[in-house]
Amino acid sequence: MSWTERTEETLRQAGYRRGAARRIVVSVLAREGCCVTVPEIVDAARRQGHDVGLASVYRVLDLLTEKGLAQKIELGEGRARYERVEPQHERHHHHLVCTDCGRIEPFSDEELETALRRVEEETGFAVASHDVLLRGSCDDCRAA
C-alpha cells in the first residue's frame, strides 16, 4: 500500500472528507521525497495545475502531522518544512544542511539509529520521534 493510499485510508476512517486541498497537498508530498516548505508546496501544486490556499495547506499539514502521516522539520531557516512519513520507518532519514548555500541533503545510517533508540529508552520520556540535523559547508561551497 502506497503512502498516498494509506494516507487517504487513514483520513477516511477517522471521518474526514476528501476535499480539494487535502487531495492536492497529499499528491504533492507523495511526489516530493525530502522536506519542502509551504510556498514550495503551493508552487508545486500550481505546476500540477491546481490552486490551493496557503491557509488550507497549513491546515492539511497540521492534520497529517497529528496523524503521524507527515512530519514538521525546522532546519534553522526561520520557516518549517514538511515531509511524508512512511510506515515501518521506511526511507526514514535525517538532514544535512549547507550553512553557505542552504542546500539540503538527506542521509541515513543504521548505526546512528541504533544509538538513538538506546538513548531514547534511557530518557524518562516516551519518545515518539527524533530528528538529527548536521550543519556545515557542502563540497561546492568549500571549493568556491
Added chain:
Amino acid sequence: MSWTERTEETLRQAGYRRGAARRIVVSVLAREGCCVTVPEIVDAARRQGHDVGLASVYRVLDLLTEKGLAQKIELGEGRARYERVEPQHERHHHHLVCTDCGRIEPFSDEELETALRRVEEETGFAVASHDVLLRGSCDDCRAA
C-alpha cells in the same frame, strides 16, 4: 578561561566594541545553561536590572552564532532558541521536548556522539555542528 571571558576576548580581537547590548546578552547566556528564547533573554536581563532592545538582542545573537560562541536551535515551537557554545564541546548536549507541555530537557550521550562523528566523516560536507532533537511525552504528561 570562562565562556564569558573567551567571548569578550574573541569579539575584541575581531575589532568589535563592547556595547551595552552585547555585555547584557553575554551575561544572560552565561547564566542560562540551556536554550532560551529572545523574550526570555530580555526578561532575564530586566531581572538583572538591565533593559535591552529586542532588535539588539537579535543582532548580538546573530554575531555570537556567526562566531561559533552561541548556537541557534529550533525545537518546533515557531521561534528560535539560543544557547552558549563552550570550547572543546564542554557541556555539549542535545534536547528532549515534551510535545504535550513543551518541557525541554537536555541530555548527552557519548556513544551517540561517536556515531555522529562517524556519520559526519562519511558525508561530502565539512560538518561544523549538529543537533539531535527527541520528541515525546514527559513522565508528568504521560501520568496525567
Added chain:
DNA sequence: ATCAGTGCAAAACATTTGCAGCATG
C-alpha cells in the same frame, strides 16, 4: 571626534484565525 552599536518604530515574513460560501458524503 569618529563611527560602531543601540533602541525605537516600521516593515517584512511566517503562521493562525474568523467567516462566508462551496461541495462532499
Added chain:
DNA sequence: CATGCTGCAAATGTTTTGCACTGAT
C-alpha cells in the same frame, strides 16, 4: 441538504531593517 472543508482577508507573532542618537575607542 447538512456541515465539514476551503479560500480569502485580517490578525498574530517573530524576526529584520531604517534611521537618528549615543557612547566606546
